[in-house]
Amino acid sequence: MNSVATASGGSMRRQSRSRGLVRHILRRPGLIIGAAILIALLMAALFPATLAPRDPEARGPAMQEIGGQWVAPPYPPSAIYPLGTDPQARDLLSRLIHGTRSTLIIAAAVAVFRVVLGTGLGWAAAFYRGGIRRNTLLLASLSATIPSLLFAYLVIVTVGPTRGPALFVLAMGLTGWAPWTQMVYSGIQRIQAEEYMLASEAIGSTRWSQTRYYLLPNLLPTLVPVAASEAAASLLLLAELGFLGIFLGATRQVTMSSLLGGEQPILKMPEWGAMLAGTRLEIFNWWWLTVMPALAFALAIFGMHLLGDGLREVLDIDQRRRG
């Protein structure tokens, strides 16, 4: 009878806690907007053929009547082409939807690379004292001084953008991991000073079991929101590289002088960064060529940041309530 009462009490507590969490989520419009943007992006990445109004590679007619006038491509935004077309008369909305998958995969891969590298080094610095700790922290502080954009640009330009996604992930992921190392290191240091960690050491817990049962549950609420911001930072880097003429799927390297001369690169693979390449000088003639992919990037970055900040607040409240 007593155990039944305890079990029902526990389930009621769990129910009320999850209800409280839902209430906190609903009170944060930023979190809801961020989640909605992320869901929309995921839908576009998973079902591009269903959502896109046209084939991304299909070229439109050589002339089109828009707003009562016959115009040549690129066509401006209109009822026929909601976001306009590129100079080859290909629908920008369809290309953006089809490009979502490769863009998100690259951004997510870079974020995961940075998180794994930074977290692993932070964990090593926290657990192995002496030379390993000193050198890992020195490496992290050195890496933090290297500008990500310049490093990625340098590596991709010198090795060649035709080398594929692995090069992009490596070039973009080899910088930007230092905050993770510092965060994980200081987080573990803080947790290690807690009494339950001393107790776990006293009962002879291994390093792995300490990580699994004590460190991860306490660190995750801090790390998960930052991971969303990391994905946003990777997207921003991808956008900036695209703007500089470095993008995934380039058939050849787009040089600075060709970009400054206004050359339009041929894009084999619809990717948001690629759609930005070479459009700088077209801003006053065909603004939609630059603004539409840039807005897609901005919307995704905004959504990730909102999601990260919202999650931080909700998880912080949840952790505080747990004590």
Added chain:
Amino acid sequence: MDPPEGTKDRWGAAREFLPFLRRGGRLLISLLAVIFATSLCSFITINQPILRVIYDGVAGFLDFVFNLGHFWGDVNGLVGDAYWHSFLVVALAIGLGLLLGVPMGFAVGIRPHLLTSKAMRFLSYLGTMAPSFLVALFIMIFFVLYVLPATGIRFILLSSQSEVFDPRRLVPIAMTLAVRPLAYFTSAIAAASRDAAARDYVRTARSKGLTERLVVFRHIWPNVWPVALDGIPVALLFSISTLPIVEFVFNWPGIGQQLLFGIVARPRPEIPAAAYVSFLLASIGITYILVVLVVDNLRARADPRLRGRLLDE
């Protein structure tokens, strides 16, 4: 057996600078590592064996270190020119950020419940995450496609064929670079003001019947303005990180654009790209180090508690 009075004072003054020197030394080591990485990367070419790349990279780095003076003689004109171009826009951007962000943040922080304060907080939140190239595009579109036809006045210049310097060329670049520092200063000062306004001594001052003006400017403001000093290196980092893309968009021959050019091609056939890129990076690094040291020093003078902590280090 205490040392003579004068000697003690002299060592005391020297000891005060030790933390700053130590920090400067650490930053210089970082800078050398960056230059080494640049030298290494400059020798990476397609299908070249990795050992060859490492050998050429190390050789290039040593060549650069041993012939520093020779290379500097070749590139100092180019680097100096690029440096002053960037210095001008970055200083303007940070100045603009300080000038607008500090009073705005202070106003937001001491009146947090006003609708305008909430709107400002949201705008500064947007500003810290806005991609610089998008901001640059909007500034270009706004001034060229809307302001110019409406007023007939050319407030900004996107390119100039004339040899005479026109300050309107600086306006769009400084405005773009200022967005993130402005947003950062606004939010940091707002948070510091909110925090200071909730302190016990402010409540005590109010309960004593002091006027609101006196409470704000005598008890809140002195605890808030040092935060602006702390924000200067952060704002400088924001500006440096966005410099290449902003200078590329506006075709401004500063360090950011020259770095991108230097990575792709040599500025002159006789100058190695690694040396040129390294000198450009070094000029940014040294400026950052100097700014950090000056700000640390000013901050320590402004706040006696921090001075004690730095000396303890």
